[in-house]
Amino acid sequence: MGARAAGQQPVAVQPGLYVVSTPIGNLRDITLRALDILGAADEVLAEDTRVAAKLMSAYGIKARLSPYHDHNGAERRPQILSRLAEGGRIALISDAGTPLVSDPGWKLVHDALEQGLKVYPVPGASALLAGLVASGLPSDRFMFAGFLPPKSGARKAALEALKHVPATLVFYESGPRLAESLADLASVLGGSRDGAVARELTKMFEETRRGTLTALAEHYEQAGPPRGEIVILAGPPEEKVATAADLDTALRDALASMPTKEAATSVAEALGLPRREVYQRALQLKSENAG
Template identity: 70%
Template sequence: MSTPIGNLRDITLRALDTLGSVDEVLAEDTRVGRKLLDAHGIHAKLSPYHDHNGAERRPGLIARLVDGACLALISDAGTPLVSDPGWKLVHEAREAGVRIIPIPGPSAMLAGLVASGLASDRFMFCGFLPPKTGARQRAAEELKTVPATLIFYEGGSRLAASLADLAETLGADRNCVVARELTKLFEEVRSGTLGELAAHYAEAGAPKGEIVVLVGPPAERVTDAGDIDAALNDAMQRLPMKAAANEVADVFGLSKRDLYQRALQLKNG
């Protein structure tokens, strides 16, 4: 069941009806869940379900569901299972034949997408980037040519470093939006290129609040296959094949894996 991402009034009537009628509410953090219930005068039984106790709790919860209990799963904010615990519970419950009923509502990634002005006809939610630079750049490299708006969650302390790694890997000129504190008093949606926003947050320091980073799709390129082959042949005169493929991939904004395969074909005639 989706819960507000900030403004407590962003909850549906159906969600309120459900919270007031289930046998138990499973919350990521019962303190946060209690605040929501108290705000709407709901006196439901509340218990914790999170990554640390999930393996221990799931068998008992699923047994209760099979016996006919009605349980609601909520996250601290937004839609459960989206970078939140709960997927294993839903998966195992479905395997046991339990009916899962989604109660839709707020989602930070969708709110950020709507406010960003970036292309919304095709988007990809990528969750949290790895905390270390090397792993972060490798993750970004895999997304470089995805023809869609990319959506990440990030914490304030890592925002500047993540933007810098995205700028280096995806291209400093890619359009970007940083949305934070969505639906709250100090809501901010800041636009620019990846390079500009990386520089801004490096200077301004870590912002407060929950953060959604959105990166626009790569610019469409019409590239002649002959130009690519010529560039590969030239690069392979100077560099080992893998390094040559990587260099040409960066120049043309193409997949390094695809360019390496093409380099193999050219080398083998």
């Protein structure tokens, strides 16, 4: 299959660094613009040239491929930046999905921009977005947290910092660590919180399993490590509405060690209530106690 329809004129590609998204599984999830850029680039930087070569071959693109990854990045960046400064047209791709997302490349983009060079995003497939839209969890606000630490203690500490984030949390994970990570999510975030595990997205054995974090952890503990790239999602925490009793209890505790205004500010922030209302209630409680 050619990269362009018969008779179509070559697309003019301006000098600069093109951050090109590639399919996460299904090769037909490449965009027409991505094919144009890859076909016209002077050089295509790939995380793994063997993986990139399969994509190029599928679309009849004869591109000059060269490796760019975490291990050779520091050595290669000066040469790449020099070529860009001379007017080169260079494309950066990852093994799958959108580059720079839990992926090498951001230092190159950062340095290119620091030198005043052009950087062009070429959007496309992304595992985190594919997992989010298939999860059934709230998508109006989400936070991508990458890969969690491999050891349980560090993983739980990282999750504690995310526990109260009012958004759907999205993580990448490997099969062998999936059950343990889900167990830690259930332990720290709450086992009744809704979650989802999406894997093999856009591929033949695509699967999205939904349930509570506890149920998901138990399933993968029994089923064993699944194959494929994995996205874990945890829904936002339930919003707790503070009652009048909650407010009074918090205020009495705060007033025991703080001035009225400071106590009202602290409690208002903690309970998510208007400061003026909390302050007025604090004055009433002080008055009642004085009487």
